[in-house]
Amino acid sequence: MPQQQKAVVLEAKFGPVVLKEIDVPKAGAGQVVLRVEATALNPGDWKVVDQGIIVQKYPLVLGFDAAGVIVEVGEGVEGFSLGDRVITQGWLESMDGQVHGTFQQYALAPTTCIAKIPSNISFEEAATIPSGLATAALPLYNQTDGVASAKLLPAWEESGRGKYAGKAIFILGGASSIGQYVIQLARMSGFTFIITTASLHNTDLLKGLGATHVLDRKLLSETLVQQVNEIAGGPASVVYDAISTTDTLSTAYQATAPGGDLVVVLHTPVPGAEENVKKIHIAFGVFHIPTNFALAKSLLSKLPELLESGEIKPNRAEILPGGLRAVTAGLDRLRNNQVSAAKLVVRPFETDA
Ligand SMILES: NC(=O)c1ccc[n+]([C@@H]2O[C@H](COP(=O)([O-])OP(=O)(O)OC[C@H]3O[C@@H](n4cnc5c(N)ncnc54)[C@H](OP(=O)(O)O)[C@@H]3O)[C@@H](O)[C@H]2O)c1
Structure with a gap:
């Protein structure tokens, strides 16, 4: 595992938003780290920047949706192992109000907001799922x-x-x-x-x-x-x-x-x-808050089966070239209502190409 990674960071309320090197997180108890293969853009990302909503603590990594591979497993994690293909949702730490986003190459995720993805679903498709x-x-x-x-x-x-x-x-x-x-x-x-x-x-x-x-x-x-x-x-x-x-x-x-x-x-x-x-x-569409844990567990544990059978289909993913460098222009398209029936997705490891 590298020590450093690239991430899209909101430095302070209302900006600036910068692409920078930050530390790769370490998995705590009940958490995993995933290598983010795809992350999707949401209207909430530009609203966090422009309207200063949801977030109490800066700086933070933006991004609410990711799909990738588990590369580190914390103490006490059950049901998930190294190498599993999973989705996760950006989450809020109730202890200190810190937001943990997904516009980065390695993301930390509590097991309360991850689900395995079956082999018929690509990482890009899977990244369209969690917040929606x-x-x-x-x-x-x-x-x-x-x-x-x-x-x-x-x-x-x-x-x-x-x-x-x-x-x-x-x-x-x-x-x-x-x-x-x-x-x-x-x-x-x-x-x-x-x-x-x-x-x-x-x-x-x-x-x-x-x-x-x-x-x-x-x-x-x-x-x-x-x-x-x-x-x-x-x-x-x-x-x-x-x-x-x-x-x-x-x-x-x-x-x-x-x-x-x-x-x-x-x-x-x-x-x-x-x-x-x-x-x-x-609606409060966040899996990782205590009042949502029970329903999140029921849905996320059933999700692999629902995706494999085709009962739940992901949104159409439009992949933006350039990795995390494409996030800012992608958020502008969402701000200006220029996306129809699709989710904009970037691959964080293309950032280095
Ligand atoms: N409360 C929460 O927890 C929560 C969580 C997530 C998101 N949100 C909010 O939910 C909203 C939707 O998010 P999203 O990610 O689903 O949006 P999205 O996928 O970016 O929405 C784009 C779609 O909106 C449709 N649309 C726009 N104006 C419309 C209108 N007047 N009537 C019918 N359709 C219209 C367009 O449909 P056509 O292409 O067919 O024209 C377009 O395809 C956003 O405001 C977001 O901030 C809230």
């Missing part, structure tokens, strides 16, 4: 008391498989990374009507994942609400707004049945929410 899947699954299925969740029975467990036949789910932003995972989980949950909004060039992709109806995201809000009502015979019992701008939230709220569940991904105020007749849950 976590943010899709946790606010729909987490059973922990007091946690924001629709508390559906987990789609991948026997008790929840096909459980919601006859019901409708409406997913705003089906082509987003999160939206694609929500569609697939909804299919496993058995929802009869899986209605989503997207640019229509993404229709075949989303129907392939399980959407039953794809509505043009450019339609007026009242038209979208009316179409959901016509398709499902009334408002949807579950709505997931994977975009959560004021416009989409207005549509999402109106399309939710009274007493139904509306999941949102941002802290944007929901127009209409003051009437207080629908349950609104704000």
